[in-house]
Amino acid sequence: MMPSAKFPDLEGASVLITGGGSGIGAALVEGFVLQGAKVAFIDIADAASQAVCDHVEQETGARPLFLKADLRDIEALRVAVARAAEAHDRVTVLVNNAALDDRHAIENVTADFWDNNQSINLRPHFFTAQAVAPDMKEAGRGSIINFTSTSFMINHPNMPSYTTAKAGIIGLTKGLAGELGPHGIRVNAIAPGWVITERQRDLWVTDESLATHVSRQCIKEVMQPADMVGPCLFLASDASRMLTAQTLIVDGGFL
Template structure:
């Protein structure tokens, strides 16, 4: 369920979302579209992205899908430039894209390590780098980086992923310190277990979901829409003096 709150400053804002075609990213795309923002999202997957754009066309505010492999920094930069050409330079960036593939620490090769961080950490930095000039010119900007509670919970079955997610917190704090004087705020959201279609297909097994929900202070399954309100808040001027922070949205596990 989309949040009922309206953020007037997001109407007409140029918003760029990575990995915005499915899962949490699709919910974020819809959330900003329904706020009246001009939304562009980068996603390598064509079919779900096309379906999302068609579904949101009924709002009268169809988002722009830009196909690019985020591991290709040149393609990423080109997509950011195209979004700016179509919608104006982004004043809101949501770095959402990630892949939580499981892998054993003992088996990871240098090539697999590099490939994992090329999706889960490196694009966050280079997308920030690409949008900052436009934000400086505008005199303001809000960047929201999606990290995860996985590294806070000592999860040991995806070390490259959890290391990348911890690195996003460092990136958030460093970029907040660097660009705050230019009116650019940088914050992070750390979701708990958000049950998307991918999660249900790959990682919900036996009673593990029920066991996790039992640990939450709010005992219901979290879904992608639950991430929209926190993200809109951090992107809007409702959080005007909030930067360098990580907002944990996990139903109260931590």
Template sequence: MMPSAVFPDLKNRSVLITGGGSGIGAALTEGFVAQGARVAFIDIAEAASQDLANALDNKYGNRPFYLKADLTDIEALRNAVATAISKNGPVTVLVNNAAWDDRHDIDDVTENYWDGNQAINLRPHFFTAQAVVSGMRTAGGGSIINFTSISFMINQGNLPAYTAAKAGIIGLTKGLAGRLGPEKIRVNAIAPGWVMTERQRTHWVTEEGLEAYMKRQAIPEELLPGDMVGPCLFLASDASRMLTAQTLIVDGGCL
């Protein structure tokens, strides 16, 4: 469900979302499209992304611009960002959402696996931000929103490379906020709890596991991708103009 709030300053804003073709990313793409923003999104899954672009065009009459790129390839990432800028103008809202949360055990992690995991879950956050900063400076400011996760906060033990990356995103967020704040570029993070995407339901959700997890939440309801949209719109908009270097935890009050 999309939030009912409207942020007038987001209309016609140039927005770039990584991993915007499915799961939380697809909800974010729709959320900004619904606000009337000029949205570009990067995703490696072409068929699903094209279907999403078509569906949102039919629903809102505001087609998001899909860019296929492998975010582990920094040159391809930079080219995709440049194409988005040429299409929609300088990016003033960047949402670093892309991630890959495969489960893995400490005994099974190789050097190549570790490096590949960081190349998906941490490295693109920095290089996508680097690629849009010049345009934000020219525009007089902007908002960068980095998606992390509560997984490293709750000592989740079955994906250590992923949780290390997600903790690193908090450090990156604070470091970039300190560097870019004087240029009116705000940098914040959103830490979702266990969001019931199709991927989660397919691979890891069981009735017993979900029931046990709900008991840990102060609000005992399933978190859905759309629940991440309102917080992200707020951080993108001028409503949060003096909010930077912060992490907004959206987890239903997980204990």
């Protein structure tokens, strides 16, 4: 369920979200549109992203802007950022959400696999922030929200490159916060626990594994993509204007 809270300063704001074509990203697109923001999102999946646009338009009456790009291609990423600013004015809220949590055994990881994994899960966070920073500096304000994960905090097995990237995002968040803070730009991270997206259900969720996980949460409910929207809206809005360089763990109290 989408949060009921309304953040008036987000109305009309230019918001850019990476990985908005599915899962948490799609929920974030809808959540910001419901706030009255002008939302653009970057994704590589054409059909799924168009479906998100159709759904959001049907639910809200406003259509987000889908920008197709491969985040591994930094020049394409920069072009997408420029297109978002051209369409909606300079971006003042950036949500770095895109990720790919493929499982991988240590013995099977090659240098090429590692580099490709990092180029999806960590590198775009920096270069998207780099691309929006000049406009945020000119505006004298901005909020960058980097999605990390609790996976590295709980010693999750079977994806060492992914967990490395997710830990790196927190370091990047703190470094960017220190650099950009004097310009009125805040940089924070959100660390979700196990959010049950369609991808999770298709690939990894079993009744037993989900029940075991939820039993360890303080709040005994399955987390859904929409549960990440409220925390993200808070960090994007001026309700959190003195909050930066922080990591907000949203895991139902698992940790």
